Amino acid sequence: MEELIQTPGRAEMDQFINDRVDAGIWLKVLRSEQKDVEPIWPSSNETLRELRYCPPDMVLSMTTFIYDQRVCLISSKQENYGLIIDSVEFAAMQRTLFEAIWALSAPGH
DSSP, X not given: OHHHIIIIIHHHHHHXXXXXXXXXXXXXXXXXXXXXXXXXXXXXXXXXXXXXXXXXXXXXXXXXXEETTEEEEEOOTTXXXXXXXXXXXXXXXXXXXXXXXXXXXXXXX
């Protein structure tokens, strides 16, 4: 989360959130609680977001968006890259992995 606040930045993230909400797109979010640096972006019906914290032994080091048949990977600032993979099979596999972790995760505050 700290990485997204730094790059692309809070203003860009706020615009992304507003655009997503305007489009009526719900977001299911998995985060590592130990990497949360600010109490922002909680579960909210208003912002169409459901947050869960993954188990403490699972530290998520990248941001991943799965939509349609695409998977968007955003690295940490240290490695500084983004990648979009357009693949039905890869997106299906990533969705399965996401749902498995989601089932093990606790609701956010």
